[in-house]
Amino acid sequence: MDSAERIQAAAKFLLQSPPGEINDVLNDVRNIISDDDSLQEGVLPALQEYNLAQFIIADVPGSEHQSIISEAAKVDGEEDRFLDPRSKTSFRFDHLSLEASDPQPMEPDTEPEPFRAALESSTLTYLNSHFHEGVASVFATPGSPSKFTVQIVANKYNPTNFWAGRWRSAYTIDLEQEVVSGKILVNVHYYEQGNVQLETTHNLTIPLPPAITPSSPSTSAPKLVALIEDEEGKYQTSLNDAYTEMSEKTFKALRRALPLTRSKIDWDRVMGYKLGAELSASKGVFGESQ
Structure with a gap:
């Protein structure tokens, strides 16, 4: 594999980096490429793509x-x-x-700014109430007074305990069409003595009631964010239910149940277990008087 092919492979690795671990991946591939200048130039487009997609x-x-x-x-x-x-x-x-x-x-554009600012204020209130360490940005669509974008990201990195996670949600709001379309993306990586990842995407569409209009930002924006809050709450609940189901049923079906003692076998003492069984059998045959 020549240098160009190695850099292309490195770029693919970077795009698959788990939350908060892209620098670790980059340092690992540096040992393979051994040419920092070529590496930086070659993987820069991948870094740009990653940062934009991951809401850095x-x-x-x-x-x-x-x-x-x-x-x-x-x-x-x-x-x-x-x-x-x-x-x-x-x-x-x-x-x-x-x-x-x-x-x-x-x-900013003067026409959409009042509604955008009200939407931003309501979004930040929601963010502070439900996300431990979250960031939100609200954008007006250039050239349109009735289209807006709400983006939320929350990161949690815990390398000491070998896990990291990222929540992303993005919504396109069209007040003229009276609809919100969006998606929620969750990525969690757990890597203590293994490598397990959850990556899930939930697409959604929310019809807007007639009461939400561009002409009433102070009352419409909180109602709109409340709809988003309800959808995100339901999705979090569904994730919790899915993991409870997996823990109680799916994972148990994949592994052998414990013996009746409810304790694992100590393989270093397995010969002792066998001898104990033979002595018990002898007592059962000859009785206590022997």
Whole structure:
């Protein structure tokens, strides 16, 4: 395999990296490529694709909050420049170092901004109530006063205990068509003495009631987020039910049940078990008087 083929293989590995482990994967493939300059140049498109798809978060320069790096956040006509609507700032993002720089003010479109801001406020309230460490971004669709995008990501990394997880959800809101279409993506990796991953995607469509309109952002936005909250709550419950079912039935069917003693056999003492059985048999035949 030549150098180009090895770099292409490395890029595929990066795209499959579990949450929070892409640097570990990158360091591993560095030992295979042994050429940092070629590696960085060759895998940069894969890193860009990964960061956008995984909703990597960035510290917004000059602000105390974080913003999501995604396709919806990209500034038209600008290479690697992204928008944080909350601070009305655009910034350049380095996909290798994951650092944001060169902040520039960016005024939003005036017509959709009231509803977008109300939707952002309601989304952040929901985020703070239900996610331990979450980040949300709300975008107005350029050129449309009635289309918006809500994105949520929550990461939990615990390398000490060999697990990591990421929740992503994204919703496209069309007030004119009175519908919300979205998806929820969950990825969990557990790797203590093994390698087990959960990767699941849930697509959904929510019809909007007539009461939700662009002309009433202060009352419509909370109702809209409440619909999203209800759908995400039901999906989390379904995941919990599925794992309970697997634990109580599926996993038990895959393994041999414990013996009647409800304890595992100590194979280092197996000869002792055999001798004890023979002595018990002797007592049963000859009686206690022997």
